[in-house]
Amino acid sequence: MATQSSHNQWYPVALISELKSDKPLARTILGEDIVVWRSGHKICAWKDLCIHRGVRLSLGTVCNNRIRCAYHGWEYNSKGQCELIPAHPNLKIPTKARASAIYRTHEYAGLIWVNLSEEPKTFPKLDQFSDNNYRVVPGGPYEIDAAAPRVVENFLDLSHVPILHDGSIGDSNFAEMSDYTIEDRPEGFFATDIRYYQPDPDGSGSSGDVWYDFGILAPFTVYFVKHIGSRQGAEKFVLMFAVRPESADKSWAYMVPAYNYAADLTEQQINEFHSYIFGQDRPVVESQRPELLPMDLSKELHLRSDQMTLRYRRYLKAIDMDFGVS
Ligand code: FES
Ligand SMILES: [Fe+2]
Numbered sequence: 001m002a003t004q005s006s007h008n009q010w011y012p013v014a015l016i017s018e019l020k021s022d023k024p025l026a027r028t029i030l031g032e033d034i035v036v037w038r039s040g041h042k043i044c045a046w047k048d049l050c051i052h053r054g055v056r057l058s059l060g061t062v063c064n065n066r067i068r069c070a071y072h073g074w075e076y077n078s079k080g081q082c083e084l085i086p087a088h089p090n091l092k093i094p095t096k097a098r099a100s101a102i103y104r105t106h107e108y109a110g111l112i113w114v115n116l117s118e119e120p121k122t123f124p125k126l127d128q129f130s131d132n133n134y135r136v137v138p139g140g141p142y143e144i145d146a147a148a149p150r151v152v153e154n155f156l157d158l159s160h161v162p163i164l165h166d167g168s169i170g171d172s173n174f175a176e177m178s179d180y181t182i183e184d185r186p187e188g189f190f191a192t193d194i195r196y197y198q199p200d201p202d203g204s205g206s207s208g209d210v211w212y213d214f215g216i217l218a219p220f221t222v223y224f225v226k227h228i229g230s231r232q233g234a235e236k237f238v239l240m241f242a243v244r245p246e247s248a249d250k251s252w253a254y255m256v257p258a259y260n261y262a263a264d265l266t267e268q269q270i271n272e273f274h275s276y277i278f279g280q281d282r283p284v285v286e287s288q289r290p291e292l293l294p295m296d297l298s299k300e301l302h303l304r305s306d307q308m309t310l311r312y313r314r315y316l317k318a319i320d321m322d323f324g325v326s
Contacts, residue, residue: 006030006323008117009218010124011244012254015138016110019043024067026058028246030323032116033058034103039065039078045114047101050074051082057099109240109256110138122187124217128225128238128258135263139271140254141244142278146285147324148220148245149293149316151253154285155222155241156214156312158194159305164280171199171207177305188216188315191308193231202228202235203262214308219321220245228261235261248324249291253278292326 013027013036024037026048033048035058048056050069059070066075066083075084080099085091104115109129115121128134144151154160159177162170174197182191194212201210211227220243228235240256255274259265294300295317302310316325 004117004119005319005321006219006245008115008119008121009220010106010113010115010120011220012111012141012242012252013045013114013244014112015140015254016107016112017138019112022062024058024060024062026056027114027244029114029116030245031247034114035067036105036112036114037062037067039067042078043105043107043112044078044080045103045105045112046080046099047103049100051097051100109136111242111254111256121218124221124240124242126217126223126238126240126258128236128260129240129256131258131260133260134236134238134258135260136256136258137267137270138254138256139267139274141252142255142275142282144251144253144278144282144285145249146251146288147248147292148243148251149312149321149324150285150288150291151243151251152220152222152241153293153309153312154281156308157306158308160284161196164284165277167199168280169198169277171197179304180307182308182311185215187218189311190215191311201226202237203265216312216315219316219319237261245324290326292324295325 011029014025019025019036019038021038024035027034027036034045035048036045048058050057052074053071055069055071057067057069060068066077068075073086074082076099077083080102082093082097085093104120106113106123129136162172162175166172178195180191180194182189191214196210198210199207201208211231213225216222223238223240226237227233238258242254244252246252257270295313
């Protein structure tokens with residue numbers, strides 16, 4: 001059973017472009033099956049269940065701004081109320097004939113987000129996504145058979161980059177990690193001045209140093225800002241990494257990069273590159289044992305180069321996370 005620490009967070013359920021006007025989507029968050037559908041400009045997310053005989057509403061269709069159950073054709077409006085029962089067209093429809101749970105939705109950074117809670121946490125936002133100098137290119141989802149905290153921790157794991165991603169975003173000849181600073185922030189923590197040598201940091205073909213900052217927006221939504229050329233480099237690349245925990249052993253990751261350069265890169269090139277990098281991470285993260293991220297720090301070995309992932313575990317412990325951890 002999910003506790004508040006995971007239950008009241010916002011989770012990405014789809015790219016906005018994935019949700020068509022006539023077809024609902026089936027998604028699962030923390031074991032809860034939901035249907036996501038579009039009624040005109042409004043995006044609805046409900047418990048994926050028709051009150052009549054418990055069929056999944058996501059098997060149905062959308063027409064006239066209503067969702068229509070595939071089994072007996074009951075039609076529900078965007079407020080969740082049933083407005084048509086084909087077997088009894090003249091019946092006064094019982095008020096109980098309505099969606100059994102309606103959740104909050106939000107569109108942001110090219111993604112549809114859902115919150116299962118009555119008391120939602122602050123929505124995770126990044127300044128660059130509302131800055132016209134940045135191009136935002138939402139991508140994903142990337143399916144992975146692993147617990148969300150393991151998946152997020154991999155994004156925050158710095159010393160694997162030159163090894164696992166040798167030749168793309170890292171170089172194994174430059175694997176030594178220099179020190180960096182981590183400070184507390186109200187939303188978690190923020191790490192600065194993480195220096196890497198990269199074979200091709202900006203896609204121009206020439207190698208060089210880059211500086212990263214990493215931050216937390218929510219337990220399973222994190223980001224980095226990459227400064228290219230110098231610590232204050234004018235070229236910046238921001239990447240939000242947001243994970244939807246489907247169950248304790250399955251997650252879906254979305255990557256939303258924003259660039260203030262590389263206008264010539266196509267969305268397809270960007271998404272293919274991220275798929276390639278995630279494809280290198282996937283088998284490694286899926287192999288990790290125990291599957292659930294250990295909160296007992298003595299279960300694994302932590303070195304100085306692991307200080308950010310260690311900090312992430314402490315943060316999860318501090319907020320009483322009990323989903324995907326052991
Ligand atoms: S189960 Fe949905 S209309 Fe009967
Ligand atoms: Fe990686």
